[in-house]
Amino acid sequence: xxxxxxxxxxxxxxxxxxxxxxxxxxxxxxxxxxxxxxxxxxxxxxxxxxxxxxxxxxxxxxxxxxxxxxxxxxxxxxxxxxxxxxxxxxxxxxxxxxxxxxxxxxxxxxxxxxxxxxxxxxxxxxxxxxxxxxxxxxxxxxxxxxxxxxxxxxxxxxxxxxxxxxxxxxxxxxxxxxxxxxxxxxxxxxxxxxxxxxxxxxxxxxxxxxxxxxxxxxxxxxxxxxxxxxxxxxxxxxxxxxxxxxxxxxxxxxxxxxxxxxxxxxxxxxxxxxxxxxxxxxxxxxxxxxxxxxxxxxxxxxxxxxxxxxxxxxxxxxxxxxxxxxxxxxxxxxxxxxxxxxxxxxxxxxxxxxxxxxxxxxxxxxxxxxxxxxxxxxxxxxxxxxxxxxxxxxxxxxxxxxxxxxxxxxxxxxxxxxxxxxxxxxxxxxxxxxxxxxxxxxxxxxxxxxxxxxxxxxxxxxxxxxxxxxxxxxxxxxxxxx
Numbered sequence: 484x485x486x487x488x489x490x491x492x493x494x495x496x497x498x499x500x501x502x503x504x505x506x507x508x509x510x511x512x513x514x515x516x517x518x519x520x521x522x523x524x525x526x527x528x529x530x531x532x533x534x535x536x537x538x539x540x541x542x543x544x545x546x547x548x549x550x551x552x553x554x555x556x557x558x559x560x561x562x563x564x565x566x567x568x569x570x571x572x573x574x575x576x577x578x579x580x581x582x583x584x585x586x587x588x589x590x591x592x593x594x595x596x597x598x599x600x601x602x603x604x605x606x607x608x609x610x611x612x613x614x615x616x617x618x619x620x621x622x623x624x625x626x627x628x629x630x631x632x633x634x635x636x637x638x639x640x641x642x643x644x645x646x647x648x649x650x651x652x653x654x655x656x657x658x659x660x661x662x663x664x665x666x667x668x669x670x671x672x673x674x675x676x677x678x679x680x681x682x683x684x685x686x687x688x689x690x691x692x693x694x695x696x697x698x699x700x701x702x703x704x705x706x707x708x709x710x711x712x713x714x715x716x717x718x719x720x721x722x723x724x725x726x727x728x729x730x731x732x733x734x735x736x737x738x739x740x741x742x743x744x745x746x747x748x749x750x751x752x753x754x755x756x757x758x759x760x761x762x763x764x765x766x767x768x769x770x771x772x773x774x775x776x777x778x779x780x781x782x783x784x785x786x787x788x789x790x791x792x793x794x795x796x797x798x799x800x801x802x803x804x805x806x807x808x809x810x811x812x813x814x815x816x817x818x819x820x821x822x823x824x825x826x827x828x829x830x831x832x833x834x835x836x837x838x839x840x841x842x843x844x845x846x847x848x849x850x851x852x853x854x855x856x857x858x859x860x861x862x863x864x865x866x867x868x869x870x871x872x873x874x875x876x877x878x879x880x881x882x883x884x885x886x887x888x889x890x891x892x893x894x895x896x897x898x899x900x901x902x903x904x905x906x907x908x909x910x911x912x913x914x915x916x917x918x919x920x921x922x923x924x925x926x927x928x929x930x931x932x933x934x935x936x937x938x939x940x941x942x943x944x945x946x947x948x949x950x951x952x953x954x955x956x957x958x959x960x961x962x963x964x965x
Contacts, residue, residue, distance in 0.1 A: 492538065495529035500591075502527075505545060515544050564594055567601045569917040569931045602628065626742035631821065633735045633746060639822045640798035641753055643727050644720075648757035651719075662759065662784070663712045666719055670700065674722055678715060680704055683877045690874060693718060705875050709759075709786045716755035724754050753796070759785050760793045766802045769794065773900035774805060776851065776867070776889075788871050791887050795822045805898055808890045810835075813883065814845050827864060827890045836911040836918070837925040841888040844870035853901045855893065855908035859918060863893035863908055867901050921949060 502512050513523040516537055525531040533541075541547055564583050568576070587594045602625075655665045670676040676693075678700045686692065686703040691714045693700050700718050702711055720728070728750045737743045760783045772778045779790045788811070797804025808827035811820035816835065835841065840854045848870050856864040866888060873883030896902035912918025915927045924944050929935050933949040 492533045493529045494533055495527045496591075498533065498541075499527045501541075501545070501547070516540050563598055566914075566917055567597060570601075573931070626739055626745050629737060629739055629742035630745045630749060633737060633742075634749065635823060637735070638798055638824050639795050640824060641731055641750065641796075642799065643731065644724065644750060644754045645757050645762050645796070645799070647724055647727055648754050649761045649763060651723075652758055652761040663708075663715060666712070666715045666758075670715065670719065670722075674698075676700055676718070676722075678702065680711070690714070691717070693721075703874075705877070707786075707874075709784060709789060710874065712759055712784065713752075713755050713789065716758045717751050719758070720751040720754035724751070728754075756785075756789055756793045757796070759783060759789065762797070762799060763802070765793060766797055766799070766804055769797070769804055770898075773898060775900050776869075786871070787869065788885075788887055791889050792820075792822060794889065795824045798824050805891050805895045808888075810841070810888045810890075811885050812841065812888075813885055816842070819885070827892075836914065837927070838909055838911045838923065839866065839868075839888075840909070841866065841868045841886050844868050844886040845884065851901065853904070855896075856890070857908040857910050859910075859912055859920065864890050865893055865896040865899065865902055866890045867899070921945065 502509065505512075507515075509523050509527070510520045513520040516523070517540070518537065522531060526533055526537075564587055565580070568578050568583065652662075655662065655669070657665045667678045670678060676698050680702050681704065683703055683705050686701065686705075689701075690703045690706050690710070691700070700715065702714055706714065728747055731750055732743055732746050735746065737746055760779075765779070765783065768779060768782060774794070776787060776790055779785070780787050783790070785793070791807075791809050794804060795807045795809045798806070804824075806824045808823040809820065810818060812818050812835065818835070839856065840852045844850070844852055851867060851869045854866045854868070856866055858864070867890075868886060868888040870884060870886050873885065876882045891899070910920060910923075912920060912923075915929075916931050918926075919930045919933060920926075922945060924946075926946055929947045929949060936948045938948070
């Protein structure tokens, strides 16, 4: 694994937990790592960073996963805990960011428990049927959230499936345009499964259907070329990669049966994308083209969305791509996909920031929009966004429309062809309730942590005006802004 030498790692609480779990004293761990006991003490108290050399030594001596040690899991957890305490429910509390950091770093299990509790609270507040208690007395978590958590924990990289897909692509030994007929032949010759494209009225609302009795994979005529290739590759995954898929599900220890089935489908989709875009060739093409999405889509006979999804999976230690965060939203702002191999914090319980040009794409179809983003904490990101259409629908139904966003940290932007044009960073927030910028005309609601100032004699551009100093008074709507 490549260690980011520019990032100082302060993982004292995590280091202390590892030492205690191993039953070691500070002196013994210091001896194992070849450092002084005093330096080990300073690292545990976050008064000294853990260097790349010590990180690798930790992984080697105690057989630990470097990704686990150096991951941004704590960053994501802090963002989610911060979002929880930004709820108006806690408006009378003033919780400093340092307190939240200490909670996540020192008591990660308590932080996880708070997230589960708040998730259950949100479900009951929304009137959903998934809230309440499970049979074992624990809170019910939505299967989608369970699967997303499993994907995030694995950083959306499943090496066994990637290797199997690359091996099969080599075995088929055909060009990208010939992949579909080669897979159809394989299904028929090896598994006795025939592929049929049927009229839309026969398929009704199904795009793909596997008829076990007739041994037929039936595809709707409405599915385009890249979609047909993907669906046939999916069926090959379900038949030939069942063992790897089942083992991966078991390794992730998903208890909910619905989540397990959803995860199996996700892993089969992962394999299908990896077969269409084999890791080695796709990574080389991405790097050579500087991540030109249109070029990659054309070269691998894949859709724009398929390419974006594949780019979030390029985490092979010896050939690591730009770590992207991908999101898909509809024109109402609902999030239907979010995958990440890189760092970017989005609200889990609310919408996205309207300043982000992700939402502009619906007014600029067939155009790739780029934007430099700056979050409230000063971190910088680069965003690529475009609008895509879903599968065509027979009249009078309207095809679905989505905006696809790819985001990476600004330090990776020089690797992207889209970043060659300089421009100022757009100040965005996680969502309005958590954002404390006081100059945003797009603000939809007041920040939960700031007292609102009401002035009946003035109508401002921004809908809320609040005291820049922290306070405990709850937000009040400025009705004059309506």
